[in-house]
Amino acid sequence: MRILLADDHSLFREGLLHVLKELGTEPDVVQAADYPGALEVAERNPDLDLALLDLNMPGLDGLTGVRTFRGRFPLIPVIVLSASESPEDVRQALEAGVLGYIPKSSTAQVMLSAIKLVLAGGVYLPTLLLAHEGVTQASPPPRQTSVTGRRGTRGLTERQLQVLALLAEGKPNKVIARTLDITEGTVKIHLAAIFQTLGVRNRTEAVIAAQEMDLAPYRLTG
Structure with a gap:
């Protein structure tokens, strides 16, 4: 299993790497620190099983980055990671075609469960949005x-x-x-x-x- 982890904060990436090790079969994780880097890595790795994208990274503006990635790689399942807990950001990300939205305030267990759900073909929605809707x-x-x-x-x-x-x-x-x-x-x-x-x-x-x-x-x- 190969996963793209794109986030401009190296400390967050390091923490999430430990979470990903709990998936069962330890995945091969390729990393990027901005949207141009994420696009380049995805281009070099057409066999990606999942992309974990920070919503706000250098290179492209927020949802523009997500839409650009989805447009170029429509077959790669995408989960957005974000410090934003705005229901509007979640809705727009879903409309852009992502299969999950994980607030960075989530526990490691919630993140792991969300990733497993998307890898199994489901859609993960944060509790804050379910309550709002x-x-x-x-x-x-x-x-x-x-x-x-x-x-x-x-x-x-x-x-x-x-x-x-x-x-x-x-x-x-x-x-x-x-x-x-x-x-x-x-x-x-x-x-x-x-x-x-x-x-x-x-x-x-x-x-x-x-x-x-x-x-x-x-x-x-x-």
Whole structure:
């Protein structure tokens, strides 16, 4: 496993290196101290499994750096690391295509769990954003789960049920956002909460679960 760690503070990089050693299989970590360096390292390492990017680094301005990296390397999963705990920064990062946003105030265990979640194909959202958006923080899904025989709404909020109903109709995030008059970043927040609540790993499993639930009152399209 190869991970890019880009942050302009060497002390933070050193600390996170110790966290990454706890992933199980010790990863090969390549480092950069600014956005130009991160882009260069990613160019030299096309087999990267994950990029951990500080939101504010020299070379490019904040989210411009994230968008530039995502534009050049769309297949590399990205987690943003940031001292900012602004819900707006989190939403904009999600809309730029990142799969996780980890505040630097997080504990080492939270960082490790977030990284493992993204490597497993999930999306990590900080608690501060879930609370701000009114999204239910669900317990982590069990290691093995089956959607067979599920009934009812499983404790989802009304907004999450609306998102799930549109997802079951095959609507992409952009259409769901437009239909519900919310941002694509907020759609991703709700989807992450839905996946956790239903104990599923992806959109396909969520649709299968939705088919076993009575979502008729929440279907907004004809």
